Amino acid sequence: MANTEQLVTQRLTESGIRYSRGRRAVIDALSVADGPRSAAELHRDLAEAVPLSSLYRSLSVLTDADVVTMHHGSRGVTRYELSEWLTGHHHHLVCLSCGTVDDITPPPDLEADLESVVISLTVAGRFSPKGHALEIEGFCSECA
Amino acid sequence: MANTEQLVTQRLTESGIRYSRGRRAVIDALSVADGPRSAAELHRDLAEAVPLSSLYRSLSVLTDADVVTMHHGSRGVTRYELSEWLTGHHHHLVCLSCGTVDDITPPPDLEADLESVVISLTVAGRFSPKGHALEIEGFCSECA
């Protein structure tokens, strides 16, 4: 995924947003993560390289630019990950015990099934679907 | 749903938990809601009849007793609703604009499709699924 760098650079440039050292560090940390990360986790990973307040502001800016997407998970903490146009569409495995979240990408046929369920569920109604998220709750290998 | 009352009474009695005035008010408020409610919303609905601290404690007790289930939705606020064994299994329509969440219950065939997707996604792996939640994000009729 070496061109994540380029895609992000391009998107930020287009939006007139600087791709500063701190923001680059955030993107790098999210790039190597295998699931959404909370601000606290990122701060720990970045080992004080980015102060918490700057980290939050970077995440906010990057979210506005749609480079990063936020999720609201267990215990009221917000988790962030690279947006799907960078990583591909995926879903989440949420561990009920330790709270960690891993990405899972369904094979095309299953994803197609999901989409048709979403369409069927909203076709009758007054709701315009823009996206969907399937969260599978259970126990990860560590906590099983 | 007149027997929600009885089911809750029974469950709490079994657990040695009292079904006090305040807790009854919380259950009643959740019973008439058409989707998960935040503590703040409940507090507003209950018109100060239940102080915030008591409300939170009631929600915590009821969650522990599995009478109420918590969800983590938009903007980092926790929302609560009656557990699925009381209301039936359902999913959520989340409005990207105003943040409200509505319940949606799929017809059996669609729910069966969902379950088989979940099974297929986890069968290979080291993850034991216990439940699933499909959140459909979009715009409600108000915000369309």
Add this chain to the structure above:
DNA sequence: GTGCATAATGATAATGATTCCTATTCTCGT
């Protein structure tokens, strides 16, 4: 290259949701 307008940073204060603490009140079984 210099200077300037603007953007980004980082330390701290403020906010908002939630939890903890503790004295008082209520309830149930005796």
Add this chain to the structure above:
DNA sequence: ACGAGAATAGGAATCATTATCATTATGCAC
């Protein structure tokens, strides 16, 4: 009615997150 344990209420404390603002860095015009 009495006493033990449960529940309440109010406030203080905590945690995640956001706002403020003075300082620093960056990109661009000259």
